[in-house]
Amino acid sequence: MIEIVALSDTMREVVRLAERVAVTDANVLVTGESGAGKDALARLIHARSPRASGALVKIDCAALPRELLEAEFFGYERGAFTGATDARPGRLEAAHGGTLVLDEIAYLPFDAQAKLLRVIEEREFERLGGRRTIKVDARLIALTNVDLDDAVKRRAFREDLFYRLNVVRLQVPPLRERREDIERLSGEFVNVYALKHGRDVTGMTPEALAILKVYEFPGNVRELANTIERAVIVAGAPVIQAADLPEALRAAVLIQKRAKQRQTLSELEADYIGETLAATRGNKTEAARLLGISRKNLYEKLARYKDRG
Ligand SMILES: Nc1ncnc2c1ncn2[C@@H]1O[C@H](COP(=O)(O)OP(=O)(O)OP(=O)(O)O)[C@@H](O)[C@H]1O
Ligand SMILES: [Mg+2]
The missing domain is CATH 1.10.10.60 (Homeodomain-like)
Known part of the structure; x- marks a missing residue:
């Protein structure tokens, strides 16, 4: 993992705002296209916060079916459901004293949204199948690459929860809107992947860089990283050539x-x-x-x- 790159004005502004909000306990909503750097920004906020020595816990709201998600999120007591042979704490408890990142927040099911609202307002919850109320102190950072305002309008997302999460909103611009960052990012990725794959690659030709600088990068920084990783692997010389970039x-x-x-x-x-x-x-x-x-x-x-x- 590399230090966050922010040479462009737009990205510098986002990072500056992130650093300012980091020292507070405010919940943050981070929006941006896939691969633009939402996770990276969430990590930065945690690292610059007074909770930096606490845990940074992430839960992906889109990755699990509803029942599993709630079990993962809130934990469960023994016998809460078939297969719950032992009690288990959830991610929420694990984030106590630290930061909880809610990835793909738009996919949080409606029931769970109500429970999360309670966590924010009362700072307490119960595990699934549990009666014991558990206190929790976690800073929330919600990530989304879909328009949450729109989800609220369509009533797919609770408005009250939206306002609680959207205290501060950070918008990570797509890479094509901050091409000034491409050269530095590329350089960092060359170093990372040369080391990872044991290759003696140290840079790229101006032609190769020129191509990267005009490409649209629909997959944003992640696509750039993958492109460089591949180029480092296929490069037959210490310097990446234009021909080492994917045909497409x-x-x-x-x-x-x-x-x-x-x-x-x-x-x-x-x-x-x-x-x-x-x-x-x-x-x-x-x-x-x-x-x-x-x-x-x-x-x-x-x-x-x-x-x-
Ligand atoms: N500004 C940046 N500087 C350095 N590395 C970055 C930057 N932005 C993103 N990255 C790196 O690019 C990759 C993709 O970024 P990240 O995972 O944060 O994207 P994302 O917005 O969370 O995407 P998704 O919506 O698909 O989850 C990661 O490896 C991340 O570390
Ligand atoms: Mg992500």
Whole structure:
């Protein structure tokens, strides 16, 4: 795991806010696309908080079916359900004195949402099948890559719980909106994966970096990390080449570039025609002759440009 990289203005601002909220006990809602760095930010908040020496516990609300999730979350007493041969504390208890990260909070079932609200308001709960009320002191950080406001509107998520979790909201921007971070992230990942795979790779060519800098990265930082890991493995030299990047990625960048060039060409044509017309003081017959096209063709082109505005 590497130090969080935040060279871009947008990411620097997010980290600055995270550090400010970290020292408080406020609940935090972290939003952002998949792979953008929500977990990374949650770890940073915990590490910079007075609870840093306490536990950092995570529960993924999307990973388990409802019954299992509640058992995992609240723990259970012996005999709470078939198979509960022993009592077990849940993640909530494990997070006592520390931080509890609720990953994919939008998937928390409705019943569990009510229970969580009680945990926030009363700081207490019971294990499944238990009568003993247990006190708990944990800082909550909820993560989501779906629009929770929308889930509230659709009544899929309790509004009261939403307000309790959304005391401070941090929005991790997608990687394509902070390309300034790509070079440093890439460098860090090269070191990490060279070490992991015992490869003598120390960097990449400017061409390889240029490709990474224009790629869209729908999978965000995670996709960048995977891309570099693969490149480190396949690289036949100490420096990663453009050819070491996945074919699909290079193709995507090419298509993007060509699309841009096509636009530039037609713009170029429009500019050139405009200049020629200016030179002939609007004489279209003369302009067409100079451009080597028919008068009809020139009129068609002009009409097309006019349509496009
Ligand atoms: N700013 C950053 N600096 C350094 N590493 C980062 C940064 N952001 C993300 N990472 C790394 O990228 C990977 C993906 O990030 P993370 O797991 O935090 O994403 P996520 O938003 O939680 O994704 P998901 O929604 O899929 O759970 C992790 O290995 C993380 O450590
Ligand atoms: Mg995550």
